[in-house]
Structure formats: structure tokens, C-alpha cells
Amino acid sequence: MTGVSEIKKSLSKIHPFSEEQLSLFTDKLIYKNLKKKDFLLKENEVSDGITFILTGSFRFFKKIDEGELTIKFFVENNWIADLESLLNQQPSKNYIEAIEDSEIASINLIDIHRLMDIHPCFRMLNALLTDLTISTSYIATINSKSPDERYQELLLKHPQWINRFPQMLIASYLGMTPETLSRVRARIK
């Protein structure tokens, strides 16, 4: 039970790869278990590939002054990476940390490039990158909505996150203090 089928399913969504091609890809995967609070990537490290989350969850955050700013959450059956660091092979400005104990499978950038060289169709893997970008919607929400609206938007888009992750992290993601989030919650439900 390596969870390889979920990975193949994920790849099949972006392109109708043949079973043989899928296996070429999954043969390159490196499996790992991370404990809660382990880091997948730290500031100044260079991201060396992309990681599929088999089980568990992660947060993508940035250290600022004394605090931390949570930029994204990632849960099982999704790919995760620091795009800025990965594409230009430059030191990351961010952290990726396991929120829960997690099982992951990673593929190296070098192996991805080799695959692309062998089968041009693997350039379709680029489509995976979209989910790794910071969406303009997120910025718009943070920037122009009230705390109440931001929370309600999260309730709509990712209701599962709210009970799964500590409120301080949710608050950080929504760009407000834990106190404010607590009051928002009291107001809303």
C-alpha cells in the first residue's frame, strides 16, 4: 500500500498518460514519513522537487519579524512545493511544515526533466504548478474583505480546514489575530 494509485489518478487528471508512462513517473518517487512539526522545506534551502501528500497535511508559511504568516494549507492527495525556489533553483524564502503526521512521495526535479526529455508529453506536468501558485483571489480576499467576510469565504471554500487546523493557524491564514477570529466565530455561528 504505497498509495501510488492516488498519484496516478492525480496525474491522469492533467493528461491521459499511458500506464507505462505513469509507471515511469512513479518509479522515481521517494517515500517518506514526516512527524507533526517536521519541516519539508526551510528558509534558505533550495526546493529540489515536488511532493505528493499521501496522508496528512502541511502549511506553507513565511517568517515575518517576530511572527509567522500562513499562506497556504495543503492536505492529502495534493501536490506541494515552493514554486519560486523550485523553478529558479534559488534559496526559499518560506517554510513548509507538517501540521499532522504525514506520508509523502517526492519526485526530484532532475528526474522530472529526464522524463520530459524522454517523453515530451511529460511537459504537461507543468499543469501541476498552478495549484502551487498563490492565487490572486487570496490576495483580493485578504486585502479588501472584512474579517467576517474572510471567515465566511473560508467556510464556503474549505469548511473541513476549520476543524482540522488550530485556530491560530486559520487566523494567520486569514490575516487576522486569533482574538479577532475568536470574535468573528462568536458573531457568525
Next chain:
Amino acid sequence: MTGVSEIKKSLSKIHPFSEEQLSLFTDKLIYKNLKKKDFLLKENEVSDGITFILTGSFRFFKKIDEGELTIKFFVENNWIADLESLLNQQPSKNYIEAIEDSEIASINLIDIHRLMDIHPCFRMLNALLTDLTISTSYIATINSKSPDERYQELLLKHPQWINRFPQMLIASYLGMTPETLSRVRARIK
């Protein structure tokens, strides 16, 4: 004078393409002139390629409620695109508008793919995508710095922008009202 040399220079920065390869690329370029306030991309359109700015400037923004949120500025000798729309070929949630009269050269996504199929080294074009992402630093600044600090950071990073673009756009980029920016400027210099 097509400005093709600037484009070759830009490509050479990401990979040592041969002169022949560079020409294969530039042969596919489509040139165009845009007037101030013309749109390169509008909401719900699907981005069909990437564009090199030969002269002029653009702003990447999103409509929110009654207003607009400027997310990025782009000036000459840089590539521009809506990554989210381009990679997944989905309708854009954003606008790209010329701030000044501009000359541009665009290459189609289909042509990029063809190039990648012919010469695997063209997969290095992916490195161009980094500049098109929204950086976590931007979010951190918007989210955790005071208006004064945000302005000073812009003074350091992009001093040329401040006189080149209208203050209402700068204010929108810095996530504050034009009134606040005006007061910040009065305080700071």
C-alpha cells in the same frame, strides 16, 4: 528594429540556447502595438501565451466589488502572462492593461509546446514562469507592514515605479487608499 535582440538576451539568461534555437523561438513571435488603457487580457478570457514587453508598461489587476486591486506592475524587457489562466487554460480572473502606449511580442502556448517537443531544452522556458508568480514577499508586506513601511520598501525595490505610475495605482498596489498614500508621502519625503 523589432527589438528581437532584447528578447534573445532575456532567453539567454535562463539557458545557453544556440543562435539557431533562439531564432526558432523568435520566428514564432507576433508583434503588436497597444495604446494606453488597451487590454492584453480581460477577465474570463483564456490566456493563450506569454508576452514580452519591448516598450511601455502594464498592470496586472483584479476587479473587486466596486474597485480594482493592482497586483503587479510590468515594464519593458520583461515577460508577462496570467499564469493561472495559461497553465490550466482556464478563464482568467484578472486583467492586464497597458499603463502607457506599449510595443509587445507574444508567443503562443501551442508554439511553445511545439518547440519543447522538437528541442527538449526549451523546457527551460519554464524558468520564465517564476517572474509571473505572486511572491510570498508581496503578501507578507501587504499583510504585516504599516503603510509607511510598505511605501519605503517600494522606494527601495522599485524607485522608478513611483514617478512613472499614477499614485492611485501605486496606492492600489500597496493596499492603501490614495489619501493614505498621499499622507505617507508627506510624512516620508
Next chain:
DNA sequence: TCTTGTGCTTGATTACAATCAAGAAATTAC
């Protein structure tokens, strides 16, 4: 089991940017 610590809530206060408003300056249009 008790202790220690972390996370969450609630309260009081404060700081500060948004808003509303009006006039000046600058740009655009005719």
C-alpha cells in the same frame, strides 16, 4: 494525579487607516 503550558475566549482600551468632503493641481479633451 497533579502540574505546566498552550490555545481559546472575553473585556477594555488604543491606534490608525478608511471614509467623507472640499479644494487645488494636473491631465485630457475639445
Next chain:
DNA sequence: GTAATTTCTTGATTGTAATCAAGCACAAGA
């Protein structure tokens, strides 16, 4: 070149989220 429109500045006021603070709930650890 003048009029018209938009942008920028300055002022007064207000709303609201951050901050500071204290107590509670719960979990982890000894």
C-alpha cells in the same frame, strides 16, 4: 487655449481590528 475631467492633497471624523490583559479549557508531560 480653454474647458472638463481626473488625480492629488489636506482636513475632520469614525469604525474597527490590534493590543494589552486576565481567566478558562484542554492537552501534554512529569
